[in-house]
Amino acid sequence: MESQALEAKTINMDHNEITNIPKSVFSLASNLIKLNLRDNALDSLIGPDLHELKTLVELDLGSNHLTELPTEINKLVALEVLRLNYNQLTMLD
Template structure:
């Protein structure tokens, strides 16, 4: 009977402080676990090797301040929700989650992301909105399946030009970054990019009329800047 233990377990809106280890010792086949809106402060590293079957894990709205390196044991994980916690950083080992498709770490206290994220080869959506980030790591540009980056309400001051290599990227949300003064012209090389949200960013090098024209006008402007720069370099 235990082997047929429900593959989905919903424990949201409780007052759970510690995840009961028995959940995993009894249910190695558990694939979906919802622990949203509890009072969990940490994950116990010694339990995590039993989490190998988990595909979707929702730890949103808890009190996590860090994640242990042992999260690399979540080798089946496709969806990880960490929204509304108190995370100041993510462990480098998060990049070992090669099946992860959706990573939501919005509304935390993140000041940096791990430098090396290229192991997240399946990632399609990255939500880091409402944090304290000042930039995005260059390694994001190697994520060839990444379609959506939500990075609004941070303190982003620069966007790496390497992001121009992201041919799958469709939606780049940079709204409400009060110190974002410029964009790399290379962003115009993102051939799938259709939504470029920039409200409440100063962007001193892009005229208000161009910004008022929306995503397509801004991307066109960046294309012209890039072409002009290339012509000048060729002279």
């Protein structure tokens, strides 16, 4: 089962009550292309480990409780789509 998670291209965890993202998502999903965390209860991301998702093309964080984004989001070099709608973001650096 663990090897399947390592080869996952898409992880869809929308419409749950997730409050934080386990570090294992960042380190084990090295081939991830799409991560959907829409409609959860996230108020922050684990910044330092976010850069592990080197192949991530699409990240959906809409409808959460985010107030800021970690600077490490700039290290997602393959990222083409970033959805942040319906959060509490007040400023982007």
